[in-house]
Amino acid sequence: MADIKQLHVIKIGGNVIDNSENLYHFLKDFTALKGHKILVHGGGKVATQIAETMGIESQLVDGRRITDIETLRVVTMVYGGLINKNIVAQLQRFGTNAIGLTGADGNFIRAVKRPVKTIDYGFVGDLDDKSIDADAISRLMEAGFTPAFCALTHDGEGQMLNTNADTIASALAVALSKHYETTLIYCFEKKGVLQDINDEDSLIREIDPIRYEELKKAEIIHSGMLPKLDNAFTAISCGVKAVIIGKADELSTLQKNKPFGTRLSK
Amino acid sequence: MADIKQLHVIKIGGNVIDNSENLYHFLKDFTALKGHKILVHGGGKVATQIAETMGIESQLVDGRRITDIETLRVVTMVYGGLINKNIVAQLQRFGTNAIGLTGADGNFIRAVKRPVKTIDYGFVGDLDDKSIDADAISRLMEAGFTPAFCALTHDGEGQMLNTNADTIASALAVALSKHYETTLIYCFEKKGVLQDINDEDSLIREIDPIRYEELKKAEIIHSGMLPKLDNAFTAISCGVKAVIIGKADELSTLQKNKPFGTRLSK
Numbered sequence: 001m002a003d004i005k006q007l008h009v010i011k012i013g014g015n016v017i018d019n020s021e022n023l024y025h026f027l028k029d030f031t032a033l034k035g036h037k038i039l040v041h042g043g044g045k046v047a048t049q050i051a052e053t054m055g056i057e058s059q060l061v062d063g064r065r066i067t068d069i070e071t072l073r074v075v076t077m078v079y080g081g082l083i084n085k086n087i088v089a090q091l092q093r094f095g096t097n098a099i100g101l102t103g104a105d106g107n108f109i110r111a112v113k114r115p116v117k118t119i120d121y122g123f124v125g126d127l128d129d130k131s132i133d134a135d136a137i138s139r140l141m142e143a144g145f146t147p148a149f150c151a152l153t154h155d156g157e158g159q160m161l162n163t164n165a166d167t168i169a170s171a172l173a174v175a176l177s178k179h180y181e182t183t184l185i186y187c188f189e190k191k192g193v194l195q196d197i198n199d200e201d202s203l204i205r206e207i208d209p210i211r212y213e214e215l216k217k218a219e220i221i222h223s224g225m226l227p228k229l230d231n232a233f234t235a236i237s238c239g240v241k242a243v244i245i246g247k248a249d250e251l252s253t254l255q256k257n258k259p260f261g262t263r264l265s266k
Numbered sequence: 267m268a269d270i271k272q273l274h275v276i277k278i279g280g281n282v283i284d285n286s287e288n289l290y291h292f293l294k295d296f297t298a299l300k301g302h303k304i305l306v307h308g309g310g311k312v313a314t315q316i317a318e319t320m321g322i323e324s325q326l327v328d329g330r331r332i333t334d335i336e337t338l339r340v341v342t343m344v345y346g347g348l349i350n351k352n353i354v355a356q357l358q359r360f361g362t363n364a365i366g367l368t369g370a371d372g373n374f375i376r377a378v379k380r381p382v383k384t385i386d387y388g389f390v391g392d393l394d395d396k397s398i399d400a401d402a403i404s405r406l407m408e409a410g411f412t413p414a415f416c417a418l419t420h421d422g423e424g425q426m427l428n429t430n431a432d433t434i435a436s437a438l439a440v441a442l443s444k445h446y447e448t449t450l451i452y453c454f455e456k457k458g459v460l461q462d463i464n465d466e467d468s469l470i471r472e473i474d475p476i477r478y479e480e481l482k483k484a485e486i487i488h489s490g491m492l493p494k495l496d497n498a499f500t501a502i503s504c505g506v507k508a509v510i511i512g513k514a515d516e517l518s519t520l521q522k523n524k525p526f527g528t529r530l531s532k
Contacts, residue, residue, distance in 0.1 A: 050343075054319045073348060077316075080366075081347020082339060085418065085426055089370040093424040097402075099372050104355040105365040106411055136363075136410070143409040144402070145372055152351065158359035160351055 006035040007180035008254075011169035012187045016248045017044035017083060026187070027087065029251040031094040036141050036180060038172055039098070039148040041087060042165035047078040067122040067162040076102075076160050079150040088148055099145045103153030104160060106136050109168065111153035111161050125153040125161030127168070132175035166228070170235050177239030184240050185261075186228070187248035192262030193229070195220055207264050209233060232264045241265065272301040273446035274520075277435035278453045282514045283310035283349060292453070293353065295517040297360040302407050302446060304438055305364070305414040307353060308431035313344040333388040333428040342368075342426050345416040354414055365411045369419030370426060372402050375434065377419035377427050391419040391427030393434070398441035432494075436501045443505035450506050451527075452494070453514035458528030459495070461486060473530050475499060498530045507531065 010030065016022045030039060048058050051074045059066040067075065084100040091098040103109025103125075109132055111125025131153070140147060149172070151165040166186065173184035193215075195202035207215065212233060215221045221229060232243035246261020253260045276296065282288045296305060314324050317340045325332040333341065350366040357364040369375025369391075375398055377391025397419070406413060415438070417431040432452065439450035459481075461468035473481065478499065481487045487495060498509035512527020519526045 050320070053321070054316070076351050077343035077347040079347070080351045081343040081345070085342050085346045085368050085370055088368070089420045089426050090424045092370055092373050092420060092422060097373060099365070099367070100370075101365070102351050102354070104351055104358055107358050107363060139409045140406075140411070143405045145406070154355045154358060156358060158356045160355050 004181045005179075007176055007182045008033060008035065008037040008185060009040065009169055009173040009176070009182060010037065010185045010187065010251075011040040011042075011165055012248060013042040013165065014044040015189045016187055017041060018046070022248060023087070024090070026248045026251065027090050027096075028094050029255075031091065031096045032252065032255055034255070037146060038137075038141075038176075039087070039091075039146070040151075040165050040169040040172065041083065041148070042151055043075065043079050044083065046083065047075055050074055050078055050082075061119055061121075066120075067124050069123065072123040072160060072162060075162050076152060080152050084148065084150045091146070091148065096146050097144060098148045099140065100148045100150070102150055102160070103131075103163070103168070106133070106140065107154075107156070108133050108137050108147075109149075109153045109163070109171070110156045111163055113155055113159070113161060123159070123161050125155065125163040127153070127163065127171045132171050134175040134179060137172070137176065138179045166231070170231055173240045173243075174235050174238045177241070182240050183242050183244060184232070184235055185244045185246065185251075186232075187251070188245050188261070189247070191247050191250070192245045193221065193225060197222060204262050205259055207262060208266060212264075229264065236264060236266055270447045271445075273442055273448045274299060274301065274303045274451060275306065275435055275439040275442070275448060276303060276451040276453065276517075277306040277308075277431055278514060279308040279431065280310040281455045282453055283307060284312070288514060289353070290356070292514045292517065293356050293362075294360055295521075297357065297362045298518065298521055300521070303412060304403075304407075304442075305353070305357075305412070306417075306431050306435040306438065307345075307349065307414070308417055309341065309345050310349065312349065313341055316340055316344055316348075327385055327387075332386075333390050335389065338389040338426060338428060341428050342418060346418050350414065350416045357412070357414065362412050363410060364414045365406065366414045366416070368416055368426070369397075369429065369434070372399070372406065373422070374399050374403050374413075375415075375419045375429070375437070376422045377429055379421055379425070379427060389425070389427050391421065391429040393419070393429065393437045395440075398437050400441040400445060403438070403442065404445045432497070436497055439506045439509075440501050440504045443507070448506050449508050449510060450498070450501055451510045451512065451517075452498075453517070454511050454527070455513070457513050457516070458511050459487065459491060463488060470528050471525055473528060474532060478530075495530065502530060502532055
């Protein structure tokens with residue numbers, strides 16, 4: 001039987017996108033990474049800046065953007081156009097044959113508009129276990145292309161939707177685990193999960209579910225990291241081989257088979 | 267030997283994009299068209315409107331937009347994001363498995379920044395006979411996807427460029443003629459080439475090169491149509507089977523094997 005192919009799903013956020021030098025180095029290191037790979041990027045500050053220039057106020061509730069129709073226009077332009085296409089053009093320069101995508105393209109990610117409960121999030125799309133068309137994404141990769149997804153999806157009825165980039169990365173990694181041995185990498189502003197949040201040298205290299213319970217009991221993992229790690233272990237229990245949380249500028253160490261960030265696995 | 271596959275390359279401009287009802291019907295008719303197809307769309311008025319909202323002045327010289335760095339940001343957002351992704355989401359709703367593209371995606375269209383002579387057009391990309399990667403586009407189509415290109419290309423060095431949508435449509439049709447029997451369709455505000463510009467019933471159904479010379483001599487083809495028709499006959503001499511100039515809302519007649527617009531061929 002042939003070896004199962006490796007896939008890396010790598011998510012970058014504002015701290016990489018907003019700094020052109022960080023982005024340059026990251027995309028170069030991304031290109032050097034062997035095997036199949038998928039890039040997922042968030043929005044960065046530029047969407048907020050452009051919305052301001054256009055006189056559209058950005059509303060955030062619990063760190064999530066309220067996506068009214070005007071804001072949806074802005075994020076469709078900025079995430080799907082400005083940021084995504086500039087990332088693709090740079091990846092091409094380095095030799096990665098990227099195709100920039102939203103979930104509408106290829107019907108790859110179909111979401112459901114979030115139902116209104118206490119808060120109306122507007123045009124925000126939630127994912128379920130049928131959202132990702134892993135076969136179609138696999139077909140695109142096997143045809144020689146590297147997907148670069150922004151944080152946009154659609155509802156299948158003609159409506160674009162705004163979906164959290166971390167959620168998209170995790171859903172892609174889970175769904176593609178049926179085709180590939182998948183590692184999900186979250187690029188982060190810190191080196192990974194730290195024993196002491198103020199000490200970058202206190203990096204925890206490996207966490208398995210048992211160690212995770214110990215770290216939670218000892219209150220070493222602080223509140224902000226809890227949902228991230230809970231989601232990571234959920235992804236692992238759904239078939240993802242490992243989740244790595246690490247610093248974007250250290251991605252190249254992966255190529256050298258050196259340890260990178262905090263590795264979460266079974 | 268297997269029959270050579272049919273391909274339609276269809277270009278739409280502002281008169282379809284700027285009117286949501288026209289666009290709805292066009293995308294529905296586009297979906298009904300059998301065989302391989304590629305959509306190419308221009309920008310419409312929305313880029314100018316958004317540039318104005320952002321306080322960026324649009325400069326046009328001889329009907330061509332001067333693309334300074336600020337304008338390039340706007341067209342990358344609006345063509346590549348807002349317009350392209352909304353078209354893709356609507357195509358998906360109708361059942362066309364579209365992927366929205368710029369020339370940077372898949373390295374499908376590599377252009378050369380226009381050299382500065384008397385006018386500096388800014389970040390405008392010109393195409394040559396090596397610009398289109400027909401093999402790669404064919405690979406994407408054979409994997410089951412329908413390309414929807416906007417009027418953006420790249421230089422292969424990380425720079426996005428603005429390229430005329432008519433030029434992109436023609437270059438795609440020529441390059442893909444080596445893989446497919448290709449028909450290039452320009453959707454137009456009139457029914458096609460008219461004997462009398464004020465009479466929509468005076469449509470000329472067929473023009474071959476001999477008839478074209480006659481029409482030019484008789485001054486029936488007016489100045490504005492000359493470059494369009496010259497380019498069409500160049501495309502035909504480079505392998506495109508036929509070029510059709512017709513009204514977007516009559517596209518469905520193609521399905522019924524009825525004549526549509528003005529058909530130019532050898």
